[in-house]
Amino acid sequence: MREPLLIEFGTYVCAQGRDIDETASPAYVLFSAEIFAEMQQELQGILRRDRDTFTPEALQTEVAAGIRHFQGCWFQRIDFPAQNLSTVSDRNWVLFDEGGVNTLGGRLTSEDACLLRPWPKWLYVRPLLPDLSDKTIMEVGCANGFFPFRFAELGAKHVTGVEFQRRRHESSVWANEILGWKNLEFKHADFLVDYTIEPHDIIFVSEVVNHMLCPFWGLTRLVALAKEMLILDTGVFESPQHTMELSTGWMPDGKTFSFLSFQISDGLICSYLKLLGLRADEIVKFVEPGAGHILYRINTKQLHERRANGELPENQRRSLTVNLSLPR
Numbered sequence: 001m002r003e004p005l006l007i008e009f010g011t012y013v014c015a016q017g018r019d020i021d022e023t024a025s026p027a028y029v030l031f032s033a034e035i036f037a038e039m040q041q042e043l044q045g046i047l048r049r050d051r052d053t054f055t056p057e058a059l060q061t062e063v064a065a066g067i068r069h070f071q072g073c074w075f076q077r078i079d080f081p082a083q084n085l086s087t088v089s090d091r092n093w094v095l096f097d098e099g100g101v102n103t104l105g106g107r108l109t110s111e112d113a114c115l116l117r118p119w120p121k122w123l124y125v126r127p128l129l130p131d132l133s134d135k136t137i138m139e140v141g142c143a144n145g146f147f148p149f150r151f152a153e154l155g156a157k158h159v160t161g162v163e164f165q166r167r168r169h170e171s172s173v174w175a176n177e178i179l180g181w182k183n184l185e186f187k188h189a190d191f192l193v194d195y196t197i198e199p200h201d202i203i204f205v206s207e208v209v210n211h212m213l214c215p216f217w218g219l220t221r222l223v224a225l226a227k228e229m230l231i232l233d234t235g236v237f238e239s240p241q242h243t244m245e246l247s248t249g250w251m252p253d254g255k256t257f258s259f260l261s262f263q264i265s266d267g268l269i270c271s272y273l274k275l276l277g278l279r280a281d282e283i284v285k286f287v288e289p290g291a292g293h294i295l296y297r298i299n300t301k302q303l304h305e306r307r308a309n310g311e312l313p314e315n316q317r318r319s320l321t322v323n324l325s326l327p328r
């Protein structure tokens, strides 16, 4: 794992790797200027490879026909290196929406972010992951499967991707027929209500909780299902206050729903996690300063041990077991 840098963040002042405020969680910068320069090189390398390896013949192949079949639902770039193709090889396949954090705080152009998404995210997520070789890992809200494919490449023991939009789910299943990962399973499910979803060692979730109809229920489920670690990557208000705002998007007819997005403050997220029984030192924050973006790496292992040992009050124990998770 990369050696993290300390950060002064809002009222949470850190020194020598230890919080001055004992009640606060440790906070680090998500990536420094030097690390960004390395990330930028890697990302430009991907775009350069696109240009260098592109051949019009590749667009006539069966794999290209398969990508075209899912045209309009490629929210993420999926690469097929053996075929010299990706889901952005033809500009008509690209969804020109950079998403929330893929410009890395405005450092990438919107066009590059759209062509790469979510490679920019992956470059800050990758160094924060533990060794996956003996871990089961699940991504909730995996869209076209980009992150599950990366986890499989890193040698995870087993990978699950959950997505509730049918076409996106089908596109990930199709992509894996080409890529051929055997220890990878995509599930078409609404994570909030599907209790057949099993706990995994690590749960990864990026820019999903804020789009859930019940974000706090989502957080509760995520913590309950993460046996060891929850990696929660999300847009936030960088504030210790308890605030929350809702934005919704509607089609021009004014009646047809398009999207919802909650913006929750860091203070409210941390207080809620505390209500679930997590200690401040079990929540480590990686902050993109000024960008309204925090990745939380949450150690859930001891929480489950405290629960199993009866150390939590009954109402906290029950909220993690009886109500929102599989009976054990």
Ligand SMILES: C[S@@+](CC[C@H](N)C(=O)[O-])C[C@H]1O[C@@H](n2cnc3c(N)ncnc32)[C@H](O)[C@@H]1O
Residues within 6 Å of the ligand: 075, 076, 118, 121, 140, 141, 142, 143, 162, 163, 164, 165, 168, 189, 190, 191, 192, 205, 206, 207, 208, 211, 212
């Ligand atoms: C903004 S996209 C982020 C995709 C991906 N995590 C990334 O970072 O590129 C959110 C995804 O989560 C999915 N999603 C939202 N709520 C979900 C739920 N309750 N169960 C399963 N998938 C969900 C959406 O359909 C969408 O594909």
